[in-house]
Amino acid sequence: MQPSNSQLFEEAIAKRQHLLDDDTNAVRLFDGAGDGIRDVFLETFADRWVLSTRDRLITQGVRNFFEHCGKTVYWKQLDQQQKTDPFHMAGPAQLKPFIARESGIDYEISFKSGYSQGIFLDQRENRKRVRERVGSGDRILNTFAYTGAFSVSAAMGGAITSTLDLSQPYLDWAKKNLAHNQLDPSEHYFCKGDTFHWLNRFVKQGRKFDGIILDPPTFSRDDKGKVFRVEKDYHRLTDLASRCINPGGWILASNNCRKISDTDFLYEASRRLPISHKATALPMPEEYTGERYLKSLWFDL
Template identity: 35%
Template sequence: MKKCHVGPETIRMLELGHPWVLSDRYTKQWPVGESGELIALVDDKNHHLATALYDPKDRIVARVLDHNKIQLTVEWLEKKLLQAKLLRLHARLDETDAYRWLNSEGDGLPGVTIDRYGDYVMLQLYTSGWDIHLDLLTTAVQKVFQPKGIYRKLRPQETRALEAKRRTKEYSRLIAGKPAPVPLQVQENGLNFLVDLREGLNTGLFPDQRRNRQEFSARVAGKRVLNLFAFTGAFSVVAAASGAQKVTSVDVSAKYLDIARENFSINRINPKRHEFVVGDVFTELAKMQAQKRRFDVILFDPPSFSTTSKSRFSTHGGTSKLVSATMPLLESGGLLISSSNHQKVSMDDYMKELRRGALQSGDQLKTIFTSGQPEDFPCSVSFPEGRYLKFVISVKNQ
């Protein structure tokens, strides 16, 4: 195992428990190695600090696997997966078979996530360093979770560019077991949703919003609900199933809203009693304002970045614009429910965006609830980068 010297700043971060080594002048002097190779991180006196997975072409040049000297074996991986599985006993997973079984750095396997979808699992790799260990990882997953099939998805760095150019239709492939039905029906908190494990960067359901959908469901009975960036309608289904008077779902993708209608139907909710609007969110908000439409609850959970023919959205700066555009449609005393998964925007900065938007519209917002990821997305206190999800419920002018 190659010895790779790290500088004083990296040593300090390792001592704090941070799992990453970022490329710097010290790492540029490391011996030549291959992606996926295990290396020993050492200080200037050659004292062993950690065993890490090497990825020389990545900004995160090494990811810590263990502070002891280890070999990457099926048995070692099994132990990590069993620890992760045990931790899920803290999660509320009644009537739920779609959730995260392994959360990368949060479960001690940086660069890997494993999501359960019914009897199948999705293995996502965020570094090419895991590629040469894929057989070991697959064997460990089969032993611990015993799925009917395992899909592998590589999460490239430039996901937004790939989605925009549509270079490929399929981002994942079956690497073990039997293929999943298309679509595959899964359950979350007693409701049914359709997912596709083959296509796109996302399956059609975001498990990290599961607990937030529960919180949302308790506040919408009898309400007029507007769901912006609705995607495949998970929040819309929850609203309708929880007794919302009418749910309006807006998304630029007709394909996603067709899936949303199917999600309504498989839960025995008539989609014709609700509204589905294909269009750019800001364009549709302007139309609704001109029509003097009003809602009791407005929800938005946009992608971190979104580009359409008419507008471009970014969480940083775009959130305030979105708040000011929604305020005229929200009744006084109504709820604005906002969310972002942008890792580089902290909760404090996100709250400033909400404040800026309220000031632009001349309204007041009072925050009554904040949340993040559920228990199956654990995050070490030494790894703040893992706390990416922000979910905020605010009351307008009350």
């Protein structure tokens, strides 16, 4: 007999309990086909749940579990044309921002600020790697920074960070995330604008960093209409970034493009780097048992 939806959810959540403790209360609890239900995903943020599906309708079996789970639950339809807030599905509504914790760091989460909730949980281990690698006073550049989670991780390790994003509201959110961890935003730098523009500017200025984080969208178009596609153009990013790195520095390069294989991403991201570079492929967090969509490379230069 096939297990019910409730059994599948309960089993997946139970086997991830070892990831939850006083230092971490935000993880993926259910990972689609890897846990037995294709295109259904569940994440917890400080005991508030976000259910994500690729279908417009939720099956009654899935709905029944969440309507009786006793948690605040929001539902998000993935890959939608209009990136809207998740829909309140069950439990008390969460109308205000709140704090979730990951690896001992506090991040502000919101279910009312659009399609994403403030932190991408699939980058948890990469954030830990950044924090462990930096030293006091290291200069770290976080591009496509969103709400600055990588910046906070680096700053917690003693680094001086520069956070770069197109959106001023996200830069302001990054400042709040620093402050939530007793870090003074005035001791760090914030750059509003296009990553390619700023990297070119840093190259011309001779400005150098000890580490650079690259986690671009799969597809984008700049204000002059120039298109960026991960599978064809990532080398442009790593090339510019490598020219802004101090000797002995590093680049963390990530993408979640399903069109590009691990091997092709390694080739695309490294083909203009110095021949002496060292590349290390990084795994996703352990609870991602389904599709290994996130590709991450650590380049030591």
